[in-house]
Amino acid sequence: MPASLSRPSIPSGLKLLNWFLSGWTALVFIFLYVPILVLVVYSFNSSRLNIVWESFTFDWYARLLNDGPLIRAAKNSLVIATVTTVLSVILGTGGAWLLHRYRYRAARGIQTLVAIPMVMPEILMGISLLILFATAGMNLGFTTVIIGHVTFCFPFVLVAVQARLQGLDPALEEAALDLGATPLQAFWRVIVPCLQPAIVAGALMAFTLSMDELIVTFFTRSAAATTLPIQVYGLARVGLNPMLNALSAIFIVATVAFVLFSDYLQKLGRR
Amino acid sequence: MIEIRGVTKRFGSFTAVDNLSLSVRAGEFLTLLGPSGCGKTTLLRLLAGFEMPDEGVILLDGQDVSHLPPYRRSVNQVFQSYALFPHLSVRDNVGFGLRMQNVPAPEAAARVAEALEMVSLREQADRLPHQLSGGQRQRVALARAIVCRPKVLLLDEPLSALDAKLRHNMQLELKHLQRRLGLTFVFVTHDQEEALTMSDRIAIIHRGRIEQLGAAGEIYHRPRTPFAADFIGQANLLQVAVVGRNGTTARVRVGGGLELTVASAELPAGARTALVSIRPEKICISKQRLDTENLFEATIEEEIFQGATDQLRLVTTQGTRLHALVANESAMQEAFHEGDRVYCGLHLDDLVIVQAE
Ligand SMILES: Nc1ncnc2c1ncn2[C@@H]1O[C@H](COP(=O)(O)OP(=O)(O)O)[C@@H](O)[C@H]1O
Ligand SMILES: [Mg+2]
Numbered sequence: 292m293p294a295s296l297s298r299p300s301i302p303s304g305l306k307l308l309n310w311f312l313s314g315w316t317a318l319v320f321i322f323l324y325v326p327i328l329v330l331v332v333y334s335f336n337s338s339r340l341n342i343v344w345e346s347f348t349f350d351w352y353a354r355l356l357n358d359g360p361l362i363r364a365a366k367n368s369l370v371i372a373t374v375t376t377v378l379s380v381i382l383g384t385g386g387a388w389l390l391h392r393y394r395y396r397a398a399r400g401i402q403t404l405v406a407i408p409m410v411m412p413e414i415l416m417g418i419s420l421l422i423l424f425a426t427a428g429m430n431l432g433f434t435t436v437i438i439g440h441v442t443f444c445f446p447f448v449l450v451a452v453q454a455r456l457q458g459l460d461p462a463l464e465e466a467a468l469d470l471g472a473t474p475l476q477a478f479w480r481v482i483v484p485c486l487q488p489a490i491v492a493g494a495l496m497a498f499t500l501s502m503d504e505l506i507v508t509f510f511t512r513s514a515a516a517t518t519l520p521i522q523v524y525g526l527a528r529v530g531l532n533p534m535l536n537a538l539s540a541i542f543i544v545a546t547v548a549f550v551l552f553s554d555y556l557q558k559l560g561r562r
Numbered sequence: 563m564i565e566i567r568g569v570t571k572r573f574g575s576f577t578a579v580d581n582l583s584l585s586v587r588a589g590e591f592l593t594l595l596g597p598s599g600c601g602k603t604t605l606l607r608l609l610a611g612f613e614m615p616d617e618g619v620i621l622l623d624g625q626d627v628s629h630l631p632p633y634r635r636s637v638n639q640v641f642q643s644y645a646l647f648p649h650l651s652v653r654d655n656v657g658f659g660l661r662m663q664n665v666p667a668p669e670a671a672a673r674v675a676e677a678l679e680m681v682s683l684r685e686q687a688d689r690l691p692h693q694l695s696g697g698q699r700q701r702v703a704l705a706r707a708i709v710c711r712p713k714v715l716l717l718d719e720p721l722s723a724l725d726a727k728l729r730h731n732m733q734l735e736l737k738h739l740q741r742r743l744g745l746t747f748v749f750v751t752h753d754q755e756e757a758l759t760m761s762d763r764i765a766i767i768h769r770g771r772i773e774q775l776g777a778a779g780e781i782y783h784r785p786r787t788p789f790a791a792d793f794i795g796q797a798n799l800l801q802v803a804v805v806g807r808n809g810t811t812a813r814v815r816v817g818g819g820l821e822l823t824v825a826s827a828e829l830p831a832g833a834r835t836a837l838v839s840i841r842p843e844k845i846c847i848s849k850q851r852l853d854t855e856n857l858f859e860a861t862i863e864e865e866i867f868q869g870a871t872d873q874l875r876l877v878t879t880q881g882t883r884l885h886a887l888v889a890n891e892s893a894m895q896e897a898f899h900e901g902d903r904v905y906c907g908l909h910l911d912d913l914v915i916v917q918a919e
Contacts, residue, residue: 466641469637471662473633
């Protein structure tokens with residue numbers, strides 16, 4: 292695909308509109324990013340209050356790293372999000388391929404059923420999962436949280452992969468079979484590489500969704516499987532704490548680094 | 563090499579291939595020719611193993627492969643869309659089949675290099691498919707199939723995405739390659755000129771059946787059905803009544819009263835009407851009387867310049883309309899103009915009976 296087709300700039304006759312649009316764009320960015328900036332700045336503020344600037348300190352970061360429960364919750368979240376992502380990618384990609392490749396009588400029904408968790412209110416999902424686990428006699432813990440997360444994460448992978456499959460030449464699989472690949476080999480060596488951008492996008496989506504999920508987790512966790520959002524929510528209820536600013540700042544840096552890194556990977560892949 | 567026996571393929575209530583039998587000889591270039599939707603692709607897919615026949619058997623080298631999956635058949639296909647793997651380099655695309663067949667790496671590398679050499683793509687070996695031109699992609703697709711040394715190579719309209727000039731070059735190149743390597747090709751096209759240029763034999767397919775099978779020249783000169791006559795080249799198709807027989811010839815009359823002499827060999831005894839096909843270029847046009855079995859007068863109604871040839875629309879004294887082609891050999895030649903009265907000569911052999919009742 293051509294990376295950059297030259298696009299015309301806005302006609303000069305529309306100067307006024309142009310000014311207005313520039314202003315608007317600036318406002319949107321201010322609205323989006325100023326709070327984040329303020330948050331990061333105040334994570335270095337020695338005062339407990341978010342409104343007054345006292346002096347520069349790393350104190351909150353130090354406290355954060357020494358806060359056992361918070362660190363444990365962060366670890367839990369990472370483990371849960373990672374497992375959820377892996378399972379979602381397997382289920383989502385496999386499901387999309389099967390739905391695309393073979394004809395099922397219930398294909399339409401399956402499609403709808405898969406899409407519902409994406410739009411269903413989380414509170415409903417949390418309660419229904421809780422009832423399910425209780426009925427099945429399952430103890431709440433990591434497993435139940437992960438099952439809950441996969442339920443609403445894998446449809447995002449599936450939908451992304453399906454969109455990509457729509458545009459894929461059906462002859463690609465046939466060509467692989469023709470050259471001696473079994474259906475499984477054709478899937479691994481030809482289809483999966485072709486779907487890779489969609490799989491990566493779906494995986495990122497699943498990871499992020501799982502990472503900051505609160506409500507479903509709330510219903511399906513045990514004390515041992517407390518995740519970061521739940522721990523943070525608990526802390527914030529007691530009163531704002533600059534330690535949370537520090538935590539957020541770390542996440543922002545990690546997110547930005549991650550986005551830049553995946554951009555870099557994509558560029559490498561394209562070459 | 564391939565033996566197709568009574569193969570039928572249905573999609574729902576629609577019969578795409580209808581009780582078709584055909585044998586492909588080793589080393590030949592066989593073309594399946596027919597209009598869009600006649601079942602050519604379906605037949606090819608049956609040979610490749612992407613479709614399974616509802617009835618009949620397909621033998622490859624004497625072995626029944628009718629229900630073997632594609633990865634168990636030693637045939638390979640060149641796809642209309644080329645279907646190159648977008649994430650693999652040219653080299654890896656070509657090497658894919660050998661890898662799947664667990665050919666040892668050094669041997670595979672040598673065979674890939676040889677195949678790339680054959681299609682003159684050695685310099686592009688490390689490019690990705692999207693960095694190639696249409697003609698180059700076509701050649702990668704070809705190399706990728708040939709490198710597996712298939713017993714039969716199947717090609718589904720492989721040239722249809724190329725522009726006219728490149729297409730013509732590729733036709734010759736493909737034909738040359740097939741001859742040099744002694745491969746068996748089954749080639750699908752709806753382009754009759756392409757079929758005539760490349761094929762040893764042509765099978766004209768119509769509604770899932772073989773309308774006529776024969777050498778390219780035979781198909782052109784001796785079409786046996788009205789469809790075959792009309793589909794290949796141009797043809798004047800005349801409905802005639804049989805008015806008399808005289809040993810090896812017969813007299814037939816066209817609607818308006820024009821009488822012609824035909825060879826009676828192809829006219830079954832007792833036939834009363836027939837359909838006669840005349841190729842436009844077989845009609846000899848002259849201002850002088852000609853020494854041919856058939857001679858009649860006509861007026862040139864319209865003349866269309868076509869470069870190497872002139873297309874003439876004629877109407878005979880009896881009112882029968884014909885079109886003829888005359889070569890524009892040199893400026894010195896007899897020139898024909900609209901409104902001229904001319905003699906039209908036809909040899910016995912050039913009147914082909916394509917139907918008789
Ligand atoms: N998978 C299929 N399902 C239903 N109908 C099909 C299928 N494949 C082909 N056909 C039908 O079979 C007929 C022949 O198709 P095809 O073999 O592709 O023709 P050709 O290649 O000669 O143009 C067409 O009318 C097409 O609609
Ligand atoms: Mg076709």
